[in-house]
Amino acid sequence: MFNKNNICIIGGAGHVGAPLGLVLSSKGYNVVLIDKDKKNIKSLNNGIMPFLEEGSTKLLKKMIIKKKIYATQNLSEVKKSRYIIICIGTPINSQLNPNLKNFVNFFYSLKKYLNKNHIIIIRSSVYPGVSNKVFEIIKNRCRNLSYCPERIVQGKAIVELPKLSQIVSGKNTRAKLESGKLFKKISKKIIYTGIMEAELIKLFSNAYRYINFSISNQFYMICKNQNIDFHKIRKIMRDDYKRNANIPMAGFAAGPCLLKDTMQLSSFYNHKFSLGHTAMSINEGLPKFLIKKLNKEYNLRKKTIGILGLSFKSDTDDLRDSLSIKLLKQLKARKIKTLQSDEYYKDKHNIDKKLLVKKSDIIIVATPHKAYKNLKISKNKILVDIWGFIEKK
Ligand SMILES: NC(=O)c1ccc[n+]([C@@H]2O[C@H](COP(=O)([O-])OP(=O)(O)OC[C@H]3O[C@@H](n4cnc5c(N)ncnc54)[C@H](O)[C@@H]3O)[C@@H](O)[C@H]2O)c1
Structure with missing residues (x-):
């Protein structure tokens, strides 16, 4: 069942995904944190943050009691959501080049769950051009792809998100405007740019x-x-x-x-x-x-x-x-x-x-x-x- 108030965050048990999910859930969205880290999923569902994050402990407990947030490994949950936000890691290899395999392959596994109404938001810090590469993978199922980078300082997302401007870029106007509308709920100001501009x-x-x-x-x-x-x-x-x-x-x-x-x-x-x-x-x-x-x-x-x-x-x-x-x-x-x-x-x-x-x-x-x-x-x-x-x- 597709619900416009649902948000899935992939990498939702991580340092970017979890606090973002908490802030969005506090604004009334139903948030599903999807991750492959079983230990951190368990911890989050038990109301315990897996790492230090200012202001998170009380908020997590409150959002769990209100049933606004939960964590799971099940990627098919994205079928119920309007927004899918990607916060998985983007490491470099020993030659100091980006190791894109995990990131790009993820979209091949996501693709089968997508429909034309999803709004897909990349939030990880990516090698310039990666958003376009992702678009080529998913475009037959969904064309609403945006890139909206996270710019918080680690550990202070909950404090900083409302104070920062949010860069929003998208492959089409719908992706841009819908992502802008979402981030307006939690950011001070929205700045629209081109995709490569945002990545840079x-x-x-x-x-x-x-x-x-x-x-x-x-x-x-x-x-x-x-x-x-x-x-x-x-x-x-x-x-x-x-x-x-x-x-x-x-x-x-x-x-x-x-x-x-x-x-x-x-x-x-x-x-x-x-x-x-x-x-x-x-x-x-x-x-x-x-x-x-x-x-x-x-x-x-x-x-x-x-x-x-x-x-x-x-x-x-x-x-x-x-x-x-x-x-x-x-x-x-x-x-x-x-x-x-x-x-x-x-x-x-x-x-x-x-x-x-x-x-x-x-x-x-x-x-x-x-x-x-x-x-x-x-x-x-x-x-x-x-x-x-x-x-x-
Ligand atoms: N840490 C920060 O303060 C910060 C700030 C701005 C931007 N970023 C960027 O955000 C991205 C994520 O960083 P992070 O610090 O949150 O990393 P993290 O390692 O804390 O979190 C990433 C999460 O993604 C999960 N994951 C990885 N592959 C997955 C997959 N295929 N399916 C489901 N879950 C998967 C991991 O289990 C992990 O929980 C990176 O690109 C980073 O550069 C980080």
């Missing part, structure tokens, strides 16, 4: 952020080699000087999106995106730089190094492509004694942050979880605080 806007946004972070990381390395405090310099650069206001903090620029999307763009540009590649070598090279610098100054085989924070960014439990983990692995490969702690990601090797500080000779603030802000670290400890986050007491 998303990748440019992530590449731009990634390159920006690399600038500060490069400045940090220059300062570190001169034993100069980059954080002090950055503060002074921005003091009553607006042109420098946006210079980011130094720190690990990691996670499942920024590097991946910079490389999707690079692949699209025949790997001649030199700015993107330089940013990658700076950002990904930061852990090794820190180890080399410490190694020059200390006999690391005689030191214990404590890593504060394992997740890819602050105040999340997500380890995907975390540079803290890369740092930890590189230290272990050099047979250096390490201790590790994290506020959100649970691991049997983790110890409490205060104990880590007490037992380590060198403390590296790898992920600036808020809980570390007031940690007391005495002057006789060696503190490597890439983020300029903690004051020594």
Whole structure:
């Protein structure tokens, strides 16, 4: 039975799909979260978010009680929906090219359930041209395909979605207008663009952020080699000087999106995106730089190094492509004694942050979880605080 208030979200148990489904269900839509991850489906149906997402716990419970949302593995559920939103992953392979197989093949399995009234919305961050490729696969069954990229910062979708403008593009006017109508319910403003424009806007946004972070990381390395405090310099650069206001903090620029999307763009540009590649070598090279610098100054085989924070960014439990983990692995490969702690990601090797500080000779603030802000670290400890986050007491 086709219901115009029904929405199916594919990849609905993921970091983009689940919060989007919650926000849409809170606006009165009946939402079905479709995913192949059985564990996360079970967790969602039990009212437990599988990962940290601000404002999600209460909302999930409320929407389940109201019967506005549920999760399933059953793809045929899309038959009952008007809207089908695709939020599945778009990874890159070891050659840094997009691995499109899972994404594109999905549409071959979806095709048999489609009819001409469905509105299909791609929300994942895709290699430019992928939406057109998908259209060629499904056009005999349904021509209403739109591309409406997700632009939230991970973990804050519920807070951010109402505050952001939404880019909407489509293969036909119906797809564009119906998608615009849907997103108007949850976004501040709708901006209509062409499909390739929308695909590029998303990748440019992530590449731009990634390159920006690399600038500060490069400045940090220059300062570190001169034993100069980059954080002090950055503060002074921005003091009553607006042109420098946006210079980011130094720190690990990691996670499942920024590097991946910079490389999707690079692949699209025949790997001649030199700015993107330089940013990658700076950002990904930061852990090794820190180890080399410490190694020059200390006999690391005689030191214990404590890593504060394992997740890819602050105040999340997500380890995907975390540079803290890369740092930890590189230290272990050099047979250096390490201790590790994290506020959100649970691991049997983790110890409490205060104990880590007490037992380590060198403390590296790898992920600036808020809980570390007031940690007391005495002057006789060696503190490597890439983020300029903690004051020594
Ligand atoms: N994480 C973010 O903050 C963020 C922000 C903007 C855009 N994006 C983009 O959104 C997309 C999804 O990212 P994510 O972080 O939510 O990934 P994720 O891994 O958290 O979620 C993807 C989900 O899709 C499911 N899935 C994969 N293939 C499937 C299939 N064939 N059928 C059903 N389910 C399938 C997985 O099980 C998983 O639950 C990516 O393209 C990413 O670049 C992510």
